[in-house]
Amino acid sequence: MREILIAIGEDPDRDGLRKTPSRVAHAYAEMFAGLRVDPAQTLTTAFDANHDEMVLVRDIEVASMCEHHLLPFHGVAHVGYIPGMHGRITGLSKLARLVEAYARRPQVQERLTAQIADTLERQLEPRGVIVVVECEHLCMAMRGIRKPGSRTVTSAVRGRFKTDARSRSEAMSLLNLHR
Numbered sequence: 001m002r003e004i005l006i007a008i009g010e011d012p013d014r015d016g017l018r019k020t021p022s023r024v025a026h027a028y029a030e031m032f033a034g035l036r037v038d039p040a041q042t043l044t045t046a047f048d049a050n051h052d053e054m055v056l057v058r059d060i061e062v063a064s065m066c067e068h069h070l071l072p073f074h075g076v077a078h079v080g081y082i083p084g085m086h087g088r089i090t091g092l093s094k095l096a097r098l099v100e101a102y103a104r105r106p107q108v109q110e111r112l113t114a115q116i117a118d119t120l121e122r123q124l125e126p127r128g129v130i131v132v133v134e135c136e137h138l139c140m141a142m143r144g145i146r147k148p149g150s151r152t153v154t155s156a157v158r159g160r161f162k163t164d165a166r167s168r169s170e171a172m173s174l175l176n177l178h179r
């Protein structure tokens with residue numbers, strides 16, 4: 001960080017910047033903490049329930065860092081699944097923890113979306129999984145093409161949401177309720 005400050009023509013020893021390298025180190029430890037988390041472990045709390053319909057948690061806040069520019073992208077994730085044959089469900093907060101575990105890494109939005117879906121599919125063996133992520137990328141807003149306000153939407157569907165158009169459109173209509 002000190003080298004970067006020098007490279008941009010700053011004085012790393014001036015008052016306001018002296019502690020900046022260590023501040024950034026602490027901020028990075030927090031923003032990339034997902035690299036030290038096993039995402040599968042976030043789903044170990046599971047309950048048996050007689051629920052074989054969709055469970056959908058909408059508007060889970062996402063703050064991640066694009067791996068190309070190390071600039072933030074932020075927005076929301078919607079995570080849904082249809083419990084499997086044995087009706088195993090997980091705690092609702094665990095879906096948000098799963099999002100965090102993958103978001104707090106250098107990422108691209110497509111991979112973030114697919115990793116959340118694949119881990120849910122592997123760990124819960126549900127009938128279907130749907131993940132939709134909508135984010136604004138600061139590397140497109142603050143620099144480069146400079147298009148603030150554009151949002152990128154990515155989705156990953158597995159199982160029944162992939163094979164059954166009705167399940168998929170039910171999920172999509174639930175996602176659109178608030179618009």
Ligand SMILES: Nc1nc2c(ncn2[C@@H]2O[C@H](COP(=O)(O)OP(=O)(O)OP(=O)(O)O)[C@@H](O)[C@H]2O)c(=O)[nH]1
Binds near residue numbers: 067107
């Ligand atoms: N697919 C995808 N692309 C991303 C994501 N985050 C950033 N990017 C893009 O990654 C690309 C990197 O392109 P490069 O040409 O290597 O880098 P660059 O010259 O800085 O590109 P510009 O942003 O167009 O100025 C850019 O088009 C970014 O918009 C992401 O999550 N998914």
Ligand SMILES: [Zn+2]
Binds near residue numbers: 066137140
């Ligand atoms: Zn970028």
